[in-house]
Amino acid sequence: MSKTNPGRFFEDYAVGQVIDHAVPRTVGQGERALYHALYPARHALYSSDAFAQSCGLPASPLDDLAAFHVVFGKTVPDVSLNAVANLGYAEGRWLKPVWPGDTLRSRSEVIGLKQNSNGKSGVVYVRTSGLNQHGETVMDYVRWVMVRKGDLDAPAPEAVLPELKPVLAAEDLVIPEGLDFTGYDFTLAGEPHRWGDYEVGEVIDHVDGVTIEEAEHMIATRLWQNTAKVHFDATFRPDGQRLIYGGHIISMARALSFNGLANAQMIVGLNGGAHANPCFSGLTVKAWSEVLDKAETPAPGVGALRLRLVATTGAPAGALKGADGKYLPEVLLDLDYWALIPL
Template identity: 70%
Template sequence: MTKTNAGHFFEDYRIGQTFRHGPLRTVGEGERALYQALYPTRFAVNVSDPVAQSVGLPRAPLDDMIVFHKVFGATVPDISLNAVANLGYADLRWLRPVYPGDSLGAVTEIIGLKENSNGKTGIVWVRTTGMNAAGEDVLTFVRWVMVRKRDAAGPAPDPVVPDLPSHVAATDLAVPAGLDFTGYAESGVRAPHRLGDYKVGEIIDHVDGVTLSEAEHMMATRLWQNTAKVHFDITARPQAQRLIYGGHIISMARALSFNGLEGAEFMAAINGGAHANPAFAGDTVRAWSEVLETASTPAPGVGAIRLRLVATKGSEAGVLKGEDGKYHPDVLLDLDYWALMPV
């Protein structure tokens, strides 16, 4: 009897199938320190207890992307161990802050299946919910992933493509309990711009770049327990190139966006996202943002800004797609998300 896990293949999934991923993983200050070592993040509320307390929180919460990585990584053995690539996200919402010492678990439901025309792979849509040890939901998201078939000649399930929302409404954003940005100016943060300084259609070039390395990428995938073969095993990819984990690109681009969006302290939701082209060690990641929408929230002094965050490996700010409607080959990530910032 086989005792090891070879991962699931496309034909193993069924609509409505549920996976409870385990075990609960405790996250602490170590994850915060390693996250800051991997990505040049400087958003003040996540790195400073005094700043967090000045805006109504008990202490500095962990970066929102740490929560995403931890929950995402927990799903990999059941969902994407045999993936060719993670393709996109929708309806991702952070529901409450996570603090050092919290423990996180996850549950995933299969909500869509469609075999690709080549017969060798298929697309699997899933909804994952992350929760803390108290059973409170902290994160929910839909993602879709291309997964290998075990047998290309095997039968495929009837196609089911889920109907997903185009974006998360501003009224559905979860604002951390107690968050109050009315005293943000006195918190000592270097963040000169407020919500009213940003205009819809504005393009912000974040200027800085970071060259990807094998060492940092492998540290990240191990830290987040993302054991998908394409990230670890050079024999699983053409030209013996390990594929850089897409979440690594999201975190890098988000960190780079600090230069120009210093006050966008919290990621509140991801409306949609696409890993437009693969990234490999040696690529230099740069980022730009487009302002899509602004909105108010019920919390004092707290506004919401909807942004398109684009990570590239060379194209100029504002360059996204060609005349054929396809992504420019230098575009790595196209992410539509909401952030919370002072008004």
């Protein structure tokens, strides 16, 4: 009997299956420093304990996307080790801040299955929860991934497609306890723009670009203990290229969005997302955002913006899909999320 883990294949999943993922991870200031080194991340609330304390929090939490990557990375050996592609996200919520010293682990439930018509792969839907050392859920989200079949003769399971919310309502968002933007320091945050300065339909070109480096993306992916073969093994794809982890592009685009959205401090909801086209090293990533909706929250001085964040290798701001309804080849990421911003 082999002692090594070949990963699950499509036929190994069943709706209702619950998977507790190895290996718990204690996060600290090192994760913050390396995250800020890998991306041009500089939102003030995640950079400064003093700034976070002026906003009613006890200290600066771990970056929201860093927490997401840790939780996501735990799931890879069980969910996407034999993946063809990570297809999308829905119903993502950040429920509690993650503090330096917290220990995170992940648990997933299979909520949907559908074999592809080619009989060689299928789509697996999972709802993943990230839990801290107290057993509290700090975040949860749904993702769906295309996974290879190991046995092409294995019968197709009954197709089950979960009903997912296309958009989280503002009342679905959880505001961190104590968050208060009434004394917000716009000078220290880097920009003067507040909730009322943004209009639904507004498109913001974030101007800056970053060229993706092979070594940096592999360091980032190892940081999250993401073991997917396509990110490391150049022999795993027929073209001999390492696929850039989609989360690397999410974090890069979010960091680039600082220029124009410096006060969109915290991500609290993930409505949906698509990795529209693969990314490889050497490509230069730029980003633009569209304001999709606005909402007030019960927290003092805190508003919410629903934003579309698009990462691109050259498409102009506002360009997303062609006349055929398909993503333009230059579009890498189309992400729909809620962020908290001072009123």
